[in-house]
Amino acid sequence: MITVLHLMANIQLTLINIEGKIMTEIAEIINKARAADRVSVRDIIDHCFSDFFELHGDRQFTDDEAIVGGIARFKGQAVSVIGIQKGHNLAENLATNFGQPSPNGYRKALRLMKQAEKFGRPLITFINTAGAYPGIEAEERGQGEAIARNLFEMSDLKVPIIAVITGEGGSGGALALAVANKVIMLENAVYSVLSPEGFATILWKDGKRRDEAAELMKITADHLLEMEVVDAVIKEETLFENLSASLEQALTELSEMTVDELVEQRYQRFRKY
Numbered sequence: 001m002i003t004v005l006h007l008m009a010n011i012q013l014t015l016i017n018i019e020g021k022i023m024t025e026i027a028e029i030i031n032k033a034r035a036a037d038r039v040s041v042r043d044i045i046d047h048c049f050s051d052f053f054e055l056h057g058d059r060q061f062t063d064d065e066a067i068v069g070g071i072a073r074f075k076g077q078a079v080s081v082i083g084i085q086k087g088h089n090l091a092e093n094l095a096t097n098f099g100q101p102s103p104n105g106y107r108k109a110l111r112l113m114k115q116a117e118k119f120g121r122p123l124i125t126f127i128n129t130a131g132a133y134p135g136i137e138a139e140e141r142g143q144g145e146a147i148a149r150n151l152f153e154m155s156d157l158k159v160p161i162i163a164v165i166t167g168e169g170g171s172g173g174a175l176a177l178a179v180a181n182k183v184i185m186l187e188n189a190v191y192s193v194l195s196p197e198g199f200a201t202i203l204w205k206d207g208k209r210r211d212e213a214a215e216l217m218k219i220t221a222d223h224l225l226e227m228e229v230v231d232a233v234i235k236e237e238t239l240f241e242n243l244s245a246s247l248e249q250a251l252t253e254l255s256e257m258t259v260d261e262l263v264e265q266r267y268q269r270f271r272k273y
Contacts, residue, residue, distance in 0.1 A: 023211040029220050030196065030210070032188040033167045039186075039239060041068050041083025041126040041166070047240040048247070049074050049081060055112060061141065064105030066096045066129075069112040071121070075248055080116035082109050082177060083126030086167065099168075100133040103146035106176050110150050113157060122160040122251055125177040130195060132173030147176040154179035155270070160254035160262055162247060165189045165230070181266050182250040185221045185230040186239070192219040229273070 032038070045052050049072035056063040069082040086092075086099035093099075101109075109125075116123045132143055151172075154161065163180035169191035185191060192199075196214035197207040204213075218224065221233040232250075234242050254262065 023215055026214045026220060027211045029188050030190055030214060033190045036088055038086065038128065038167045040088065041081075041085050041128070044083070044126060044166070044240070044243065045072065045081060048244050049079075052081065055115075056108070058104045058107035058111060060107060061104050064097075064102050064108060066099055066101040066133075067105035067109050069109060074124070074251070075244075077251070078119075078121050080112055080121045080123045081126075082112055082123070083166075084129045084174075084177065086128055097133055099129045100131060101129065101173060101176075102133050102138050103141045103143045106132070106143075106146040106150050109177060110146075110153055113150075113153060117157050117159050120159060122162070122254070123157065124247065125161070125163045125180065127163060127165050127169050127174045127177050128167035128189075129170055129173050130168050131170040132176070147172045150176040151179055155266060156263060158259045158263065160251065160257070161266065162250050162254070164234075164243070164247075165191045168195075170195055179266065179270065181254055181262060181269070182232070183230045184232045184234060184243075184246055184250065185224060186234050186243075187221050187236050189221060190214070190219045191221075191224055191230070192217050 045068070052070055052072040054068065054070040058064070066085055067082065068085045069080070072079055072081050084099050084101060085096045087094075087096050113123060132138070132147060134143075161180040162182045162184065163178040165174070165178070165183070165185040167186075167189055168174070169178065169189065171194050174191065196210045196217060196219065199217055200209040200213035201207045218227065221230065224230045225233050232246055234246055257265065
Protein backbone atom coordinates (compact mmCIF):
# COMPACT_ATOMS: atom_id res chain seq x y z
CA MET A 1 0.00 0.00 0.00
CA ILE A 2 2.82 2.36 0.90
CA THR A 3 4.58 1.54 -2.38
CA VAL A 4 1.46 2.38 -4.35
CA LEU A 5 1.05 5.68 -2.49
CA HIS A 6 4.70 6.54 -3.11
CA LEU A 7 4.28 5.74 -6.80
CA MET A 8 1.19 7.93 -7.07
CA ALA A 9 2.97 10.75 -5.24
CA ASN A 10 5.96 10.48 -7.60
CA ILE A 11 3.70 10.53 -10.66
CA GLN A 12 1.87 13.58 -9.35
CA LEU A 13 5.16 15.35 -8.61
CA THR A 14 6.44 14.52 -12.09
CA LEU A 15 3.27 15.92 -13.68
CA ILE A 16 3.57 19.08 -11.61
CA ASN A 17 7.19 19.49 -12.69
CA ILE A 18 6.31 18.96 -16.35
CA GLU A 19 3.44 21.44 -16.12
CA GLY A 20 5.71 23.96 -14.43
CA LYS A 21 8.35 23.55 -17.14
CA ILE A 22 5.77 24.00 -19.90
CA MET A 23 4.39 27.15 -18.28
CA THR A 24 7.90 28.54 -17.88
CA GLU A 25 8.61 27.94 -21.57
CA ILE A 26 5.34 29.62 -22.54
CA ALA A 27 6.12 32.60 -20.29
CA GLU A 28 9.50 32.97 -22.03
CA ILE A 29 7.86 32.89 -25.47
CA ILE A 30 5.30 35.54 -24.48
CA ASN A 31 8.05 37.76 -23.08
CA LYS A 32 10.12 37.36 -26.27
CA ALA A 33 7.10 38.12 -28.45
CA ARG A 34 6.58 41.38 -26.53
CA ALA A 35 10.22 42.39 -26.13
CA ALA A 36 11.21 45.94 -27.03
CA ASP A 37 13.96 44.67 -29.32
CA ARG A 38 11.60 42.35 -31.20
CA VAL A 39 12.11 42.44 -34.96
CA SER A 40 9.82 45.04 -36.56
CA VAL A 41 8.24 45.22 -39.98
CA ARG A 42 10.68 47.97 -40.97
CA ASP A 43 13.59 45.73 -39.96
CA ILE A 44 12.18 42.95 -42.14
CA ILE A 45 11.60 45.26 -45.08
CA ASP A 46 15.19 46.52 -44.85
CA HIS A 47 16.65 43.00 -44.84
CA CYS A 48 14.27 40.94 -47.00
CA PHE A 49 12.98 43.37 -49.64
CA SER A 50 14.44 45.88 -52.05
CA ASP A 51 13.23 49.11 -53.66
CA PHE A 52 10.60 49.68 -50.96
CA PHE A 53 8.38 52.68 -51.74
CA GLU A 54 6.19 53.58 -48.79
CA LEU A 55 2.64 54.82 -49.27
CA HIS A 56 0.72 56.87 -46.72
CA GLY A 57 -2.82 57.76 -45.70
CA ASP A 58 -6.28 56.26 -45.94
CA ARG A 59 -7.63 59.04 -48.20
CA GLN A 60 -10.31 59.74 -45.61
CA PHE A 61 -8.79 61.20 -42.46
CA THR A 62 -5.09 60.73 -41.68
CA ASP A 63 -2.02 58.51 -41.85
CA ASP A 64 -1.64 55.91 -39.10
CA GLU A 65 2.03 55.17 -38.38
CA ALA A 66 1.07 51.87 -36.74
CA ILE A 67 0.49 50.53 -40.26
CA VAL A 68 3.45 50.54 -42.65
CA GLY A 69 2.76 49.73 -46.27
CA GLY A 70 3.95 50.15 -49.80
CA ILE A 71 5.43 48.54 -52.90
CA ALA A 72 8.67 46.57 -52.92
CA ARG A 73 10.57 43.87 -54.73
CA PHE A 74 11.13 40.38 -53.35
CA LYS A 75 13.65 38.30 -55.28
CA GLY A 76 13.04 40.63 -58.21
CA GLN A 77 9.24 40.25 -58.09
CA ALA A 78 7.00 43.25 -57.42
CA VAL A 79 4.92 42.75 -54.26
CA SER A 80 2.81 44.82 -51.90
CA VAL A 81 3.93 44.82 -48.26
CA ILE A 82 1.79 45.83 -45.29
CA GLY A 83 2.71 45.46 -41.63
CA ILE A 84 1.91 46.57 -38.12
CA GLN A 85 4.82 48.52 -36.67
CA LYS A 86 5.88 48.61 -33.03
CA GLY A 87 8.75 50.77 -31.83
CA HIS A 88 12.01 49.79 -30.18
CA ASN A 89 11.85 52.70 -27.71
CA LEU A 90 9.29 54.98 -26.09
CA ALA A 91 9.38 57.66 -28.79
CA GLU A 92 8.79 55.12 -31.55
CA ASN A 93 6.05 53.40 -29.58
CA LEU A 94 4.26 56.69 -29.00
CA ALA A 95 4.45 57.44 -32.73
CA THR A 96 3.01 54.02 -33.60
CA ASN A 97 0.55 53.88 -30.69
CA PHE A 98 2.40 50.81 -29.38
CA GLY A 99 1.41 48.86 -32.48
CA GLN A 100 -2.33 49.32 -31.98
CA PRO A 101 -3.80 50.46 -35.30
CA SER A 102 -6.69 52.90 -35.58
CA PRO A 103 -9.53 52.58 -38.11
CA ASN A 104 -7.51 54.84 -40.39
CA GLY A 105 -4.65 52.35 -40.29
CA TYR A 106 -6.88 49.48 -41.31
CA ARG A 107 -8.41 51.60 -44.06
CA LYS A 108 -4.94 52.49 -45.30
CA ALA A 109 -4.13 48.79 -45.34
CA LEU A 110 -7.30 48.05 -47.29
CA ARG A 111 -6.46 50.76 -49.84
CA LEU A 112 -3.09 49.11 -50.43
CA MET A 113 -4.67 45.65 -50.62
CA LYS A 114 -7.06 46.79 -53.34
CA GLN A 115 -4.16 48.45 -55.13
CA ALA A 116 -2.25 45.15 -55.04
CA GLU A 117 -5.26 43.41 -56.52
CA LYS A 118 -5.63 46.03 -59.26
CA PHE A 119 -2.04 45.59 -60.41
CA GLY A 120 -1.79 41.84 -59.77
CA ARG A 121 0.88 42.02 -57.08
CA PRO A 122 1.14 39.33 -54.39
CA LEU A 123 0.36 40.70 -50.93
CA ILE A 124 2.60 39.99 -47.92
CA THR A 125 1.52 41.17 -44.47
CA PHE A 126 3.40 41.26 -41.17
CA ILE A 127 1.52 41.24 -37.88
CA ASN A 128 2.67 42.32 -34.43
CA THR A 129 -0.08 43.81 -32.29
CA ALA A 130 -1.75 43.18 -28.97
CA GLY A 131 -4.95 44.27 -30.72
CA ALA A 132 -6.63 47.18 -32.43
CA TYR A 133 -6.68 50.49 -30.55
CA PRO A 134 -9.73 50.40 -28.20
CA GLY A 135 -10.03 54.13 -27.49
CA ILE A 136 -13.23 56.16 -27.74
CA GLU A 137 -12.03 58.08 -30.81
CA ALA A 138 -11.31 54.79 -32.60
CA GLU A 139 -14.83 53.57 -31.87
CA GLU A 140 -16.26 56.89 -33.02
CA ARG A 141 -14.48 56.50 -36.37
CA GLY A 142 -15.71 52.92 -36.84
CA GLN A 143 -13.03 50.56 -35.56
CA GLY A 144 -15.29 47.51 -35.72
CA GLU A 145 -16.48 48.31 -39.23
CA ALA A 146 -12.92 48.89 -40.47
CA ILE A 147 -11.76 45.51 -39.19
CA ALA A 148 -14.86 43.74 -40.54
CA ARG A 149 -14.38 45.39 -43.93
CA ASN A 150 -10.81 44.12 -44.13
CA LEU A 151 -11.91 40.58 -43.29
CA PHE A 152 -14.60 40.74 -45.96
CA GLU A 153 -12.38 42.21 -48.67
CA MET A 154 -9.33 40.02 -47.97
CA SER A 155 -11.42 36.88 -48.26
CA ASP A 156 -12.09 37.70 -51.91
CA LEU A 157 -8.86 39.36 -53.08
CA LYS A 158 -7.73 38.00 -56.44
CA VAL A 159 -4.02 37.82 -55.59
CA PRO A 160 -1.88 35.51 -53.43
CA ILE A 161 -1.77 36.57 -49.77
CA ILE A 162 0.88 35.53 -47.25
CA ALA A 163 0.60 36.63 -43.61
CA VAL A 164 3.48 36.46 -41.13
CA ILE A 165 2.95 36.64 -37.36
CA THR A 166 6.18 38.25 -36.13
CA GLY A 167 5.40 38.99 -32.47
CA GLU A 168 1.95 39.24 -30.95
CA GLY A 169 -1.05 38.36 -33.04
CA GLY A 170 -3.93 39.60 -30.95
CA SER A 171 -7.65 39.34 -31.68
CA GLY A 172 -9.43 40.93 -34.65
CA GLY A 173 -6.74 43.59 -34.80
CA ALA A 174 -4.36 40.91 -36.05
CA LEU A 175 -6.86 38.96 -38.14
CA ALA A 176 -7.65 42.11 -40.13
CA LEU A 177 -4.31 41.53 -41.90
CA ALA A 178 -4.21 37.74 -41.67
CA VAL A 179 -6.96 36.36 -43.94
CA ALA A 180 -4.34 34.75 -46.14
CA ASN A 181 -3.63 31.74 -48.31
CA LYS A 182 -0.55 30.98 -46.20
CA VAL A 183 0.01 31.99 -42.58
CA ILE A 184 3.58 31.81 -41.30
CA MET A 185 4.69 32.33 -37.71
CA LEU A 186 8.02 33.09 -36.07
CA GLU A 187 8.94 30.50 -33.44
CA ASN A 188 8.74 32.98 -30.53
CA ALA A 189 5.49 34.64 -31.62
CA VAL A 190 2.00 34.17 -30.19
CA TYR A 191 -1.38 34.24 -31.96
CA SER A 192 -4.71 34.21 -30.15
CA VAL A 193 -8.26 35.51 -29.94
CA LEU A 194 -7.29 37.74 -26.99
CA SER A 195 -4.38 38.25 -24.64
CA PRO A 196 -3.71 35.54 -22.03
CA GLU A 197 -4.12 38.23 -19.35
CA GLY A 198 -7.57 39.00 -20.72
CA PHE A 199 -8.46 35.31 -20.85
CA ALA A 200 -7.32 34.82 -17.24
CA THR A 201 -9.28 37.87 -16.10
CA ILE A 202 -12.46 36.63 -17.75
CA LEU A 203 -12.10 33.01 -16.63
CA TRP A 204 -10.64 33.39 -13.13
CA LYS A 205 -10.88 37.13 -12.39
CA ASP A 206 -7.11 37.07 -12.03
CA GLY A 207 -4.85 38.43 -14.77
CA LYS A 208 -1.78 37.14 -12.93
CA ARG A 209 -2.65 33.62 -14.09
CA ARG A 210 -1.46 34.62 -17.57
CA ASP A 211 0.84 31.66 -18.17
CA GLU A 212 -1.78 29.13 -17.08
CA ALA A 213 -4.25 30.76 -19.44
CA ALA A 214 -1.74 30.74 -22.29
CA GLU A 215 -1.24 26.97 -21.89
CA LEU A 216 -4.99 26.40 -22.12
CA MET A 217 -5.32 28.71 -25.13
CA LYS A 218 -2.57 27.00 -27.19
CA ILE A 219 -1.19 30.28 -28.51
CA THR A 220 2.39 29.31 -29.33
CA ALA A 221 3.75 28.47 -32.77
CA ASP A 222 4.19 24.74 -32.17
CA HIS A 223 0.63 24.32 -30.90
CA LEU A 224 -0.83 26.34 -33.78
CA LEU A 225 1.20 24.43 -36.38
CA GLU A 226 -0.06 21.16 -34.93
CA MET A 227 -3.66 22.42 -35.16
CA GLU A 228 -3.01 23.68 -38.74
CA VAL A 229 -3.89 27.25 -37.82
CA VAL A 230 -0.50 28.25 -39.27
CA ASP A 231 1.29 26.63 -42.19
CA ALA A 232 4.93 27.04 -41.20
CA VAL A 233 7.10 28.09 -38.26
CA ILE A 234 10.27 30.12 -38.84
CA LYS A 235 13.32 29.50 -36.66
CA GLU A 236 14.67 32.83 -35.43
CA GLU A 237 18.33 31.98 -35.66
CA THR A 238 19.36 33.49 -39.01
CA LEU A 239 15.84 34.93 -39.08
CA PHE A 240 15.95 36.96 -42.26
CA GLU A 241 17.45 34.13 -44.32
CA ASN A 242 14.88 31.64 -43.01
CA LEU A 243 12.00 34.08 -43.52
CA SER A 244 13.08 34.88 -47.08
CA ALA A 245 13.30 31.18 -47.92
CA SER A 246 9.82 30.51 -46.47
CA LEU A 247 8.30 33.46 -48.34
CA GLU A 248 9.92 32.35 -51.59
CA GLN A 249 8.55 28.83 -51.19
CA ALA A 250 5.05 30.11 -50.39
CA LEU A 251 5.03 32.49 -53.34
CA THR A 252 6.19 29.72 -55.67
CA GLU A 253 3.38 27.42 -54.51
CA LEU A 254 0.72 30.11 -54.75
CA SER A 255 1.89 31.32 -58.17
CA GLU A 256 0.88 27.95 -59.61
CA MET A 257 -2.76 28.50 -58.61
CA THR A 258 -5.41 30.26 -60.67
CA VAL A 259 -7.31 33.24 -59.30
CA ASP A 260 -10.36 31.08 -58.61
CA GLU A 261 -8.21 28.49 -56.86
CA LEU A 262 -6.57 31.16 -54.68
CA VAL A 263 -9.90 32.53 -53.52
CA GLU A 264 -11.38 29.08 -52.94
CA GLN A 265 -8.31 27.84 -51.04
CA ARG A 266 -8.42 30.89 -48.77
CA TYR A 267 -12.14 30.42 -48.19
CA GLN A 268 -11.78 26.73 -47.34
CA ARG A 269 -8.77 27.40 -45.12
CA PHE A 270 -10.80 29.56 -42.77
CA ARG A 271 -14.05 27.64 -43.08
CA LYS A 272 -12.45 24.55 -41.55
CA TYR A 273 -12.03 26.34 -38.22
